[in-house]
Amino acid sequence: MVFPSDFKGRAIIVSDMACGEPIEIIDGREQLIFPDNGILLYQGEIETEYVNHKYYFLDKNGVKTEIPKRDLYMYWDSEPKKPDSTITGVWLGGMGSKHINHPKPETEFSYMFLTVSSKKNRNEYFDFHYLKRFENETDSLVQNCNKEIIN
Structure with a gap:
């Protein structure tokens, strides 16, 4: 998964979208x-199974820089080597x-979401208003995509 170099925030993949980005495979x-x-x-x-x-x-x-994976357990008190809480990571x-x-056409979709953030700033992307705006934008894009297919 590749993000713009300055990306921070919620990210979502909506699958099986006929008008979506095509499948691209590089090095398998x-x-x-x-x-x-x-x-x-x-x-x-x-x-839906284990994926690396x-x-x-x-x-x-065009230079890629790896983003580390993050999970809350990494920051538990019992963890001997906690990651730096200011470094950006990807949280599944x-x-x-x-x-x-409503509005029509009826739409059904499946998704996976992630958050790209440091531990320190992670809560910004769980704010109710932020999530509502993100959800509305996602729904609108999905519905517009489906309208293109129907027309």
């Missing part, structure tokens, strides 16, 4: 390239599905 790995808004409409499927995801920032010169959020019945 799917390349999921996120746009600046963090909302990737993707023609491929989201794997790798995360990168991509700068304007989960998977789900959603059904929108």
Whole structure:
């Protein structure tokens, strides 16, 4: 998964979108390239079993920098080597599905979401208003994509 070099925030992959980004495989790995808004409409499927995801920032010169994986257990008091809480990492959020019945056309989609942030700033991306704006933008893009297919 590849993010713009300055990306921070919630990111979502919406799968099985006919008008989404095509499946691209390089060196045997799917390349999921996120746009600046963090909302990737993707023609491929989201794997539900163990998947060895790798995360990168991509700068304007095409150079990739790996982003470390993060999880809350890494910061427990019992952990002998806690990561630096100011360094940006990728936090896997989960998977789900959603059904929108208004406005028409009815839309159903599956997704996986992540957060790209440091531990120190992570809570910014769980703010109710931030999440509502992100959800509304995602829903709008998905519905517009589906309208393109219908027309």
